[in-house]
């Protein structure tokens with residue numbers, strides 16, 4: 001990022017903010033700072049909090065804006081984060097890195113107040129989305145009529161985001177049409193009783209003997225590009241003969257939608273829902289962040305014990321039927337699965353363990369070399385590669401850390417390209433086509449590994 005907007009403002013600002021010269025990167029506030037922030041921010045939050053919504057009502061984001069706040073120093077960064085926490089706004093991608101802009105979702109009735117507060121301390125921002133509901137309405141135009149009227153055996157395409165029925169219909173279609181290659185495995189049911197499906201692709205005559213790649217999508221309900229890419233990968237591996245080389249000596253396990261209840265909920269009620277849909281100890285708040293619910297370092301930094309928080313870790317590790325079924329299946333196949341890949345959005349980054357703290361596995365360099373090699377295949381979008389906690393933020397209980405911890409040597413989280421969670425459906429194909437060649441690198445590596 002360029003720091004041109006940062007010039008010549010520090011002195012005036014330091015006086016305004018009254019913040020000490022040295023601050024830690026991690027949030028750390030003295031009572032004085034908190035009191036001061038409280039005074040600067042005022043107490044509008046005490047009165048202005050939105051009324052609790054009925055969980056079954058449709059949530060409109062009309063008038064909501066997404067801002068990118070650009071900070072110039074740790075002090076500003078911490079101050080902006082403190083302000084976001086104070087107002088209980090949702091921060092999108094508040095990377096700990098000082099040069100990363102902070103995305104923040106601002107409800108309409110706070111817009112003016114925020115403008116004033118940021119102007120008072122001279123912090124700059126850009127309005128990235130001026131009306132979130134408009135962006136949501138434009139994201140996924142009605143599926144084109146020809147798909148519905150032609151008598152296709154499935155409704156899937158990669159020019160629109162599809163409901164779960166279409167996705168599951170496509171998985172069944174693949175299993176029925178290519179029985180020698182594809183098996184649909186029902187690994188359990190979600191909290192709301194939807195099936196949890198894994199697709200196995202294997203051209204080996206003896207099942208489960210080849211080294212395998214695991215790919216999952218849709219852990220986070222609102223990251224629609226993730227299941228879209230997972231189904232695109234299925235399509236390419238199964239239906240595109242030129243990709244036959246990727247099936248040589250390698251099996252694939254692909255779970256396109258790990259959190260089907262949440263996914264459906266984002267289509268019907270709340271486009272920005274992230275979690276599962278289970279009941280919690282709070283009557284008001286449902287759902288667990290499935291990517292904080294896995295059983296390695298569960299409950300640590302970057303996860304919340306508050307059932308209303310978007311990073312709620314759950315009452316215990318694997319409290320959710322979705323994470324439990326997935327982890328049981330992967331554990332059962334852990335000798336075979338050599339590479340774990342979980343698809344998220346957004347950020348254009350390959351994240352490597354560990355995510356609970358800034359710590360690196362002993363084979364980090366090798367993991368990183370493979371990811372860099374895979375990322376070098378991307379032509380349209382450039383990805384960064386690095387340790388989760390260092391590049392992004394801490395995320396204890398995430399699935400990729402857990403996969404690494406059970407001995408799957410190559411374990412990655414990918415944050416796909418997008419500016420925010422709303423990505424027009426016209427971008428599904430460009431993102432997917434750009435991503436697919438990276439799998440050649442992964443498959444080639446996995447093919448060399450022994451199933452022990």
Ligand code: 0X9
Pocket residue numbers: 220223291344345346351352353354355388392395398399400401412413415
């Ligand atoms: O916070 C998360 O769970 C992920 N980011 S997201 O915006 N998609 O929610 C990052 C988790 C990274 N996890 C691992 N490195 N395994």
Ligand code: ZN
Pocket residue numbers: 220223291344345
């Ligand atoms: Zn995610």
